[in-house]
Amino acid sequence: MSAFIRFLIAFFLLLMVIAVGTAGYTLIEHWPVSDSLYMTFITVTTVGFGEVHPLSEQGRHFTIILIVFSIATVGYSVTILFTYIFEGIILKAMREYRMKRSIKRMKDHYIICGCGDVGREVALEFKRTRVRFLIIDREPEKSELARDESILFVKGDAVDDEVLLEANIEQAKGLVSALPEDEANLFVVLTARQLNPRLTIVSQAEEQRTIRKLLKAGANRVISPSQIAGRRLASIILRPSVVNFLDVMVDGPSDSMRMEEVAVETGSPLVNKNLREAGIGRHTGAVIVGINGPDGKTKVNPSASSNLSTVPIRENDVLIAMGNEAQIQHLRNFVKHGR
Structure with a gap:
């Protein structure tokens, strides 16, 4: 059971105790709802302000039962609440610390800039082939890969020198620029080539006119996803057996x-x-x-x-x-x- 579900259960148990206490005093003592609610709150919180009105014998018995259940419920609810808040914060901080420490130790790794559709597929292939890699993205928490604790993320804009340095680009083996804008990919390629002249850089390009610019900026290869998709669709229609053979050769089981x-x-x-x-x-x-x-x-x-x-x-x-x-x-x- 997740921490959020336990938090909801504790919250509804607390509401139920308050509702039962209010209804009990209203029915047993015939008090107004406001007085019954006030009496329930001072009983549940054990502040000791005294009784709103003198209690009957049935009312005192009901108060004893309410105190027993409220102590258990409030204690459970407070424990779950603090666990939900602080456990999430501490776990997040610990994960970020482990991630930064792992990134500093990385060598001969690959950097993926952008975790969109193309970047996600690159990451999944890297993971399948067991190579060391990390992902730079502005909003990594929105990616479905963020749930995988084995994948390292650097939060930030890959265009910034500081972000690439944080990704330990000087020790990296290769970089894939998979940002949706060609201008951003161009800046990433230029910056990455300056920071690591030995780096193998592959970039995507949405427009054909950008391919030559990316190559001049320092990319080793430039890929047009739309062009590759179109050629593959045509190949599947014209040469299905060849495509099936190549799929087995490249993506087949172990x-x-x-x-x-x-x-x-x-x-x-x-x-x-x-x-x-x-x-x-x-x-x-x-x-x-x-x-x-x-x-x-x-x-x-x-x-x-x-x-x-x-x-x-x-x-x-x-x-x-x-x-x-x-x-x-x-x-x-x-x-x-x-x-």
């Missing part, structure tokens, strides 16, 4: 085949080996379908005389792999440790 990317970091034992020499498929069961280089170019089939298996793996390459969750995890360990 025991199904899916596509993931695995970074080749400095010191990996696979550096300067090609896929055939590394034996990735033999050791992990995962299938490498592409290699994305540091320049952003993806190698799939370099030429007619060679194939992907002969392409050497370089530092900071990203392997685009296909496999189930166990195979992908085995691949991550294999790329990092060679076993």
